[in-house]
Amino acid sequence: MKNVTDMQKDIESYEEDSQKDKYLTFMLDDECYGLEIRYVTEIIGIQKITPVPEMPDFVRGIINLRGKIIPVMDVRLRFRKPFQPYMDRTCIIVVDIHEICIGLIVDRVAEVITIPESEVVSPPDVQKRGNRFVMGIGKVGQEVKLLLDCEKLLNDHEVEQLHANT
C-alpha cells in the first residue's frame, strides 16, 4: 500500500514540476496575459451562451460543455474593457480552480510559454482597479506578460457587488 501512495505522490510532484512556471497566454486588445497552466483544463471555441438573469455583466451565462453546465465569464468585461462582439477567433479557456469549473472568454489564445520565477516581478503598486487581478509581471525577451491571479478573478467581486447594491 505504501509503495502505491508513494508512487502517486511522485507522479503528482512530477506533474507539478512539469507544469511549473508554465503559462497559457492570451490576448485582450494588444495586451498579453498569462494564466498558470495548472488551472487550465481545455480551450474551446466560442459557443452558444445561455444568459442567466440577475448576474453581473461579466458573467455572460452558462454553456453546455459535453453535458456539464459551466458558467462563462467575459474577461474583457471583468477588466472593465468595452464589450466586443464574439468572432471565430474568440476562445473560451476552461479553467478548474479548486473544483470550480468556469469558462473564460478571451479575444484569442496565444501560446504556452515558460517564465522562470526569476523573470517574474511583483506588479507596481498602482491603485488602479484592474490591477488587483495581476499577481506578477513576467518578462519574456522584450515583452511583458501580465500574470493573472485566477482565484481573485473568481472570488474578488465585492467591489462589483457593492456597486450593484447601491
Place this chain on the structure above:
Amino acid sequence: MSNLREDPILEAYLTETTQLVEQLEEIILVCEEARGFSEDMIHEIFRIMHTIKGSSAMMHFTNIATLAHALEDLFSFMRNHPQQEFEWSTLSDLMLEGVDFTKLELCKIKNGDAPDGDESDLIRRVKRILESLERGELNPIPQAPLSRHYKAHFFFTEDCGMENVRAYQIVHQLKEMVEEYRHHPDNILDELAADVIRTHGFQLWLKTDKLYDEVYSLLSNTSYLRQLELFLTDSMAEQQAEEGSAAENEVCHDNKQTAEKQHPSRDKEAVPNTSRHQGKTINVNVHKLDELMDLVGELVIAEAMVTQNTDLIGLELEQFQKASRHLQKITKEIQDKVMEIRMVPLVMSFQRMQRVVRDMSKELGKDVQIKMVGEHTEVDKNIIEHISDPIMHLVRNAIDHGIETVEDRVAAGKPETGVLTLEAQNIGGEVLIIVRDDGRGLDKARILQKAREHGLIHKPEADMTDRDIYNLIFLPGFSTKEAITEYSGRGVGMDVVVQNIAAVGGTVSVDSTPGQGATFTIKIPLTLAIIDGMNVRVGESKYTIPTTSIDSSFRPNERDIITDPHGNEMIMVRGNVYPIIRLHERYRVETNITRIVDGILIMVEQDGHRTCVFVDELLGQQQVVVKALPAYIRSFHSIEGISGCTLLGDGEISLILDVQGLLNMK
C-alpha cells in the same frame, strides 16, 4: 469518507450492521407494542445479535462484538426456555440502549474514528438480567440434565475465505452452551487450518444437554455455510477414534457419505437464510446512482442529437426512422428504470419516528400511539434525506406541545392514549406527508399575540383566516413555547422545517381544530432529478416550466387585458382577474414580442395562488433532467424564480422556472 471507499469490506460491514440494528430496533418496538416477546421475535433478535457479533468480531470492533455477544447469550437463554416469564419492558429498554450504543459506535467508525465506547456497564446489566432469569427458573425442563454427544461436520461455501475464523466463531458461540467440545483441525487460529477446513470441512464434537433440533438450528445459523451434518454419537470414545482417523484425512469422505445417508433431507435445509436473500438486493452508493442518472440524461440528449440531426432534414429514411424510434423507446425505458431505482419507500423514515415517539412519551409521561398510513409511498432517495429531520421536528413538536398529558386528556373527555398519525400519499407529481395529532391544537390567540410581539403581522388581523394565523408559526423568529424542553423548542422553530423542505422544492402548511389536534402537511415533489416540463421561448432564451404547476395556456384577447393605474397588467379569465408576469421584463431578455396579444399566456398555480406568465411561444412538452446551476452562479445570489437548468434535445440550455419563486417576486 475517503477511508470508506478504499475499504469495501468495511463499507459492507457498516451497511449490513446498520440495517441489522435498524431491523432490531423495529422488532423491539413491535414487541413492545405487543407487550411481550413472541418466540419468533426472540429467534429473530437472536439471529441478528449473532450476525452482528460475528461480523464485528471479524472487523475487530470488540466493544460492539462483546455487547452483541452478551445480548445473544441472553436471547439464547430465552429461546431455550420459552416458558420462562420475564419483564419485557426492562428488557426492551436495555435492548434499545444497546441499539443506541451500537449506532453510536457505527457512526464513529463511519467518520473514521475508533469505536471507543465503553460497553461494560451495559454488559453488566445484561448479565444481571440473565442471571436473574436463570435463578428464576423454577421448573427446569425435565430432559435438560440428559447430556448427549453430537458430531457436527461443517462445509463452508467455496469462496467465503477465512474459513478458520468462521470455524472459530462457531466454537466461540458454542462455548457457553456445551459441556465439553473438541474439534478438528485443532488449532483453528492458525492460517493453515483454513486450507484444511476448505478441503475437508470443519469437524466438531460436543457434549450438551440440548436437543438435536436446538443444536441443529443453532449451528445452521452460521454464515456462508454450504452444508452441515449433525448426528448423535454414543460416547466420547467414538469421538477419539474418529478424530484419530480424521487427522489422517482419510475417513472424511466416508464420513460424509454416511452422514448423507443418515440425514439426507437435513442437508438441503442447511442452506442458510442469508444466502437466499443475497441474490435479491444489493447496496449501491447513491453517488453512483447520481452519476448513472447524469449519464442517462446525456444519453437522452445524445439520442435527440442523432435522431433530430440537421443533416437529416429533407431525407426520406424509412429504415433510419424505424431504428431511431427503437432507440428512443429503449432510452426512455432506461430512464424510467434509473428513476425507479432511486425511489425508496418512506417506511424507514417513518419507522425511525416510532422510536422518537416511544422515548418521548416515556420521558414526558404521555401516552402516545403512532399510526402509519401509506408508509410504502416511494420518494426519490435525495428527497428522503432532506425530509427526515423536518418530519422528526414535527413529530417532536406534536408530542411535546400538541398531545396533552394523560390527566389533561381524561379531563377533556378524550381517550387516554393520544394518537399521532404519520401519513404519506401520492398525488400527481407530488407526495404529501401528513403529521397529525389529536392533541389540544394550536392556540390562535397565543399565536397572534406572539406574532404581534415580534412584529410578524403585515396585514390587518381582521382579514386573516384561521389558516393564515396558524401558518404564522412558520415565520422565522417565531416560537410559542417559552419553556425549553429536551425535545423541542430549542430556539430553532418551525422556520427551520420550512427551510429544509423548501430546499427540495417542497412546502409546509398547518391546519388545526382547537381541542382536536393539529395537522401539518408537507408537500414535496416526487423526484428532483427528472420533471415533466413545458419548454417556452422568450427571445433567444428558453425556459422550462414544471407541468405540475401549469393550469392552462392560451392566446389572450385584447379586451380581457386590464391595466391598473400603477401600470400593473392583469387579465380576466372566466370572470376572475389574474396578474400577468412578463418574463422578458422580469429577466431583461430582448424579444420582438412585447404585445400581450402576440404571445402566449401560461397560467401557473402554486398553493392556490395563480398568475399568468407571458412568453413568446410554447416549444413543447418534454421530460427534462434537472441540473443545479453551477456553484459559481449560485455564489452571487439565488435567482428568484429559477430553480435550476436543463439540457434540451438540441444541446441548448433551458432555465427551469420555479413557480413558487415567481409568485413571491413582487
